[in-house]
Each structure stands twice: as structure tokens, then as C-alpha cells.
Amino acid sequence: MSNRKQYSELTFTDDFMFCKILAGNMKLCKELLELILRIKIRRVELIQPQLPIEKKYDSRGIRLDVYVEDADNTIYDIEMQTTPQTDLPKRTRYYQGMIDLNLISRGAHFKELKKAYVIFICAFDPYDRGLPIYTFENMCKEDTSLKLGDDTVKVMLNAGGKREGLSDDMCAFLDFLQKGSADSDLTKDLSAAVSEAKEHKEWEVEYMTMFMKIQEEREDAQ
Secondary structure, three states, X not given: OOOOOOHHHOOOOOHHHHHHHHHHOHHHHHHHHHHHHOOXXXXXXXXXXXEEOXXXXXXXXXXXXXXXXXXOOXXXXXXXXXXXXXOHHHHHHHHHHHHHHHHHHOOOOHHHOOOEEEEEEEOOOOOOOOOOEEEEOOEOOOOOOOEOOOOEEEEEEEOOOOOOOOOHHHHHXXXXXXXXOOOOHHHHHHHHHHHHHOOOHHHHHHHHHHHHHHHHHHHHHO
């Protein structure tokens, strides 16, 4: 428990705050998706915040942080990742598989699987290439103009990436992730949402309870 941040110290990049803000404000969630993906979205609605994949809350447990669907039946899973992980690519594969499994378990046929984006917002460069955004779609090795057509897209955002060629709003968002500065309408709204969230005593209790469970499960595992 000694390494736990105080609730008042949390920022947007802390997983708990990130989930609470985006899952609780579909307007901000929609605006962030439009910024990252450079598309227009009619409407998004929450499917389930932090959809559990495993029941444990320790670092090995996997949850989908912010899991939403738009008016065109496209699924978006948005994850915050502040700690470098060498297995991040395979985690995106696992997350995509679990999204599909969740849809199939609700009675969908393979042909009805929805288009899905798995988005990791990273505080580090996952590929050390300096790009601000890495977007991956399955395509044919022999003819890269031919896409597999499985309607899956993985996106990794690098907060420390190069700013050349980016919109002012995207630059402002990356700066917000890195330094906490709020210089655009979206980042100002996100910053205000963080301040407002810190006034939610119920969320503070939930945050403390979550870490108590983490501590208990880690002690049980020893």
C-alpha cells in the first residue's frame, strides 16, 4: 500500500481516473476517439466499463478499460498504458480475441462480428521509431495493397512521439499526457473532468477499496 498514490494525486493517465472519466462522459470519449482515429463518429455508448476478462485485480488480471460502441456498431476498446511492456503487441491480440469471444457468447455469428479498434494510449514509445501514432491492420505479405478484411484495427499512441505533421489538437493532447498542460478545448475539458472527479468521495472510497483488494490478492499469492 505504501506505493499507492493518494486519490488527490491522480491524473488522467492513472488507470482509475482514466476509466472513470471516459466511461462516465461519452462526449469526451467520442471527441478523444475522433482525435486519435481522425474520423467522425455519430454517437458512442458505454457497453461496460472495465469489462472483466479475469476476476483478479492484480497486475496479471486483464480488464478492458473503456469499452464503447458507436451508432454504426463499431467497437472501441481504449486502454491507458504508462508502464513499458514488451508483450504489448500480443496483448492487443489477446484483447481483440476476448472482444470477439464476448460478442460470440452473446449469440453473434462469425459474419456478424463487428468492426473493432483496440487502442493503447502509451506514455512510452512501444516500437522506438519515434512515431506519435502506430496503426496496424492485417494485410497480405505478398501484396500489401490487399487487406485481410477482418475489420480489426490496433492503434498505439506514443505520447513522446514526433509532433511533425500532427494537428494542433493532437499535439496538445500528447503534451497533456506528458506534462499535464491543457492547451486545447479537449485537454481543458479533460483537465476539468479530473478536477471534478477528485470531488467524488464515492470514487475515492472505490479507489482505496480497489487497492486493498490488490494488496490482499498479492499477499494470498505469496
